[in-house]
Amino acid sequence: MRKLSRPLLSAMRKNSYIIPPRQTKSSTMKKSCNSIKAILSLWIIICLFSGIGLQAQGNPLSVDPEGLKIRVAAGQFVLAPDLETNLEKINSMLDEAHSLGVELIVFPELGLTGYPPSDYESIDYIKQDRTEEALKHLQKKALKLDMAIAIGAGWKDDAGIWWNRAFFIDENGELLEYYDKIQQTSHERKFFKDGERLPAFEWKGIQLGMLICMDMRYPELWRIMRKQEVSLMLHLAAAYGGSVWKVPVLEGTMRANAASNGFHIISCNNAGPTPMMISAIYNNRGMILAKANYAVEQLILQDIIVGEPTGFVEFQDNVYQLENNASE
Structure with missing residues (x-):
């Protein structure tokens, strides 16, 4: 294999003659998933601390x-x-x-x-x-x-x-x-x-x-x-x-x-x-x-x-009068 001269290497670096490694379909999908996860994580953090996305x-x-x-x-x-x-x-x-x-x-x-x-x-x-x-x-x-x-x-x-x-x-x-x-x-x-x-x-x-x-x-x-x-x-x-x-x-x-x-x-x-x-x-x-x-x-x-209040609101009015009847 012919060795490249220093001037040629410098020129290649200067002009960004860099060929990216070939990616398979699975590696591309994996990177896409990681990017999506990162974006979602960042969005959640922003929401928690600034309220963005919660005010629509x-x-x-x-x-x-x-x-x-x-x-x-x-x-x-x-x-x-x-x-x-x-x-x-x-x-x-x-x-x-x-x-x-x-x-x-x-x-x-x-x-x-x-x-x-x-x-x-x-x-x-x-x-x-x-x-x-x-x-x-x-x-x-x-x-x-x-x-x-x-x-x-x-x-x-x-x-x-x-x-x-x-x-x-x-x-x-x-x-x-x-x-x-x-x-x-x-x-x-x-x-x-x-x-x-x-x-x-x-x-x-x-x-x-x-x-x-x-x-x-x-x-x-x-x-x-x-x-x-x-x-x-x-x-x-x-x-x-x-x-x-x-x-x-x-x-x-x-x-x-x-x-x-x-x-x-x-x-x-x-x-x-x-x-x-x-x-x-x-x-x-x-x-x-x-x-x-x-x-x-x-x-x-x-x-x-x-509207009307909702939720689990069936009250036991005598709750404060109850005594502890647990067996000793």
Whole structure:
């Protein structure tokens, strides 16, 4: 065999005169399969961490046979320690949601006033008169945009007691209902009194309920809502500044709450820093229909059809009275 000279070899390399090895049909198919697997794996990873592919409108998993079809949203943003900054973000997201045809939007826990346990040693920074003005502004905004709004705020009642409160304003600008957080953390109890009621209320012919952040850890609260025939739950959260390992755990908790009680859930969390859960919309089978990116200020939306609650919901009302009858 004639040896190639160095100049010729250099010229061949320079001009990419490389003949690929001959491939058999089986090797080609094997490479194609590997490529497909790699693409699918990458897509799954992207979906888990960014929500891409989970926000398509009209996902069939969101549809009940009959019910109210509505476009819902969650407005995830970073809470500021002052009302004006938060209100500016809320107004911007409301305008964006309106342009997309949203009928009901949920914002984070204490989204209007900020989260005092993280930002201040005293709750005195919350000015009640300004909070009341901002709430009235949102009522007018809801009427103007024909959109229902769920928003959280630190609220002082006429007796001077502070509450971690979630408000529901309907599309007519009416303050339809409120809920005070029951299962608070120890540092929250330095500022707010524990809630004393679990109201369910009617909106557009369906039953709604509201819970706040840590309430999600207590199944009995969700079950009480289910027994009041709630079919759509609104969950406002400010779970941030903690451990990232909680993200999949709390996602699983929310999926279980939805599936175990047969209702849809719109869950909106603070965007950070270091969120412990991600804003998402769940259907009554516990599937995620839309999911925000991690630690990003973002609006997510989804079309859902909300009918009667579904799922395994045959209750044994005497379960808490049962004694342990196991033989010793």
